Every structure is written in structure tokens, then in C-alpha cells.
Amino acid sequence: MIVSAVLDTIRRAAELGARLVSFCTGTFTLAAAGVLDGCRVTTHWGWPESFTARFPQVRLDFERSPAPTDSVRRRTCAPTCAAVPGSPPPSADAGSP
Secondary structure, X not given: OOOHHHHHHHHHHHHOOOOEEEEOOHHHHHHXXXXXXXXXXXXXXXXXXXXXXXXXXXXXXXXXXOEEOOOXXXXXXXXXXXXXOOOOOOOOOOOOO
């Protein structure tokens, strides 16, 4: 379970226009905060059923990772290796279809 203060902080950051990026199962946290509603996202390959059951308002997409969301302020990446030096930045094509 995610601490409500963490979710509140994420919501407030989104309201203030912060860029939000998650890697792997971090997508669960952003979705729990409600900041991915209606967005196309990706998450860890082993958890799609759990994710879609908990967050039906978020569109799960495994075709692309990192998956651009419909907002340049939200970004998700499935593999943790996307966070390692030398990987393309998560914002490289933010906002693309």
C-alpha cells in the first residue's frame, strides 16, 4: 500500500506542472495518485493483469517502451534498464502518438 502523503505529493507536483516519470512498477504509484487517468502507459511485463484490474482508467500499452503518454508531463518506462546511463531520455519523444 502506498502512503497517502506520497500520493498527495505526486498529485500536487502534477498540479504544479512537474514532469512525472516512472520506471517499471513505479507506474502503479503514479496511477494510484490518479495522474495517469486516460493516459497510455507501460509497466513491468509481469504485472499487466494486476495493473489493468486496479487501474482500468489507464490505457496499458506494451508495444512501446518508454511509452509516451498523452501529456508531455507524464512518462512511463517498463524496463528499469531505461534508467541507466546511455539510455534514451524518457522525454525524447514525449507527447508523440
